[in-house]
Amino acid sequence: MLDQTTEMNLLYDFYGSLLTEKQRALLEMYYALDWSLGEIAEHQGVSRQAVFEAIKRAQATMLDLENKLGLLHKHTERQQIAEEILRRLDDEPEARSRIEPLIKKMVDLD
Amino acid sequence: MLDQTTEMNLLYDFYGSLLTEKQRALLEMYYALDWSLGEIAEHQGVSRQAVFEAIKRAQATMLDLENKLGLLHKHTERQQIAEEILRRLDDEPEARSRIEPLIKKMVDLD
Known part of the structure; x- marks a missing residue:
């Protein structure tokens, strides 16, 4: 809360x-x-x-x-999905670092 | 246009x-x-x-x-970023398929 x-x-x-x-x-x-x-x-x-x-x-x-x-609600959800995406690439740091700035950009657009 | x-x-x-x-x-x-x-x-x-x-x-x-x-404009931008993210994982199909549904979910939230 x-x-x-x-x-x-x-x-x-x-x-x-x-x-x-x-x-x-x-x-x-x-x-x-x-x-x-x-x-x-x-x-x-x-x-x-x-x-x-x-x-x-x-x-x-x-x-x-x-x-x-619901823009605030969607933003919060989007942040959580972004974290989950990066977590799923934890064992592939190279791929992860290749897409991380773009994932951040998607969230920051809000 | x-x-x-x-x-x-x-x-x-x-x-x-x-x-x-x-x-x-x-x-x-x-x-x-x-x-x-x-x-x-x-x-x-x-x-x-x-x-x-x-x-x-x-x-x-x-x-x-x-x-x-600017919700429509942001949505369009988000779609383009999503495509670019998936393109950057073109040579890693396993990683790509692991995150693709979540990328889609981020865009579809709009």
């Missing part, structure tokens, strides 16, 4: 481009800069409650997107 | 879940069932022009999503 901050950061990596600019700014202050709700509220000139609700809405949007597209 | 119908069908596979139920129904009639605009209009009890505009809007939404998330 991921803690909520880690999960939201990952969801943001996948779905940030679908949020509004205002939502992105909020989430960056809250998660990347680690500002408190009070600090964000002061910076934005709105109430702490308004910030809290806007963050909740952005989170709900990202969870809904994950529910529909 | 993909023709427009093929591209829209692929985009629909990736982004259909983010469209409204009404948009999905329209696109399925138009692309999967290959109904004409006139046939859809009659079935829905709206004008041909209304159907045309609704389909255009759904297409624009999918193109915008592809612009932001």
Whole structure:
């Protein structure tokens, strides 16, 4: 189980481009800069409650997107398959090293 | 270059879940069932022009999503990398057959 901050950061990596600019700014202050709700509220000139609700809405949007597209889930699965592929070539280090960068590239495309 | 119908069908596979139920129904009639605009209009009890505009809007939404998330583009890239990985193991058929189903699984996750 991921803690909520880690999960939201990952969801943001996948779905940030679908949020509004205002939502992105909020989430960056809250998660990347680690500002408190009070600090964000002061910076934005709105109430702490308004910030809290806007963050909740952005989170709900990202969870809904994950529910529909499952990009984070697929990424995690892909990482596990990549590890299994490399494990299956453990006894053939030459073949393994020939394909390892490409396997990594397939996962990193996400 | 993909023709427009093929591209829209692929985009629909990736982004259909983010469209409204009404948009999905329209696109399925138009692309999967290959109904004409006139046939859809009659079935829905709206004008041909209304159907045309609704389909255009759904297409624009999918193109915008592809612009932001690039899932179709990434899928195509992933297919190419998968082929290159298998090619690099052409002279080691045993190793190749050991990982081929997993490589396929990584691509098919999309």
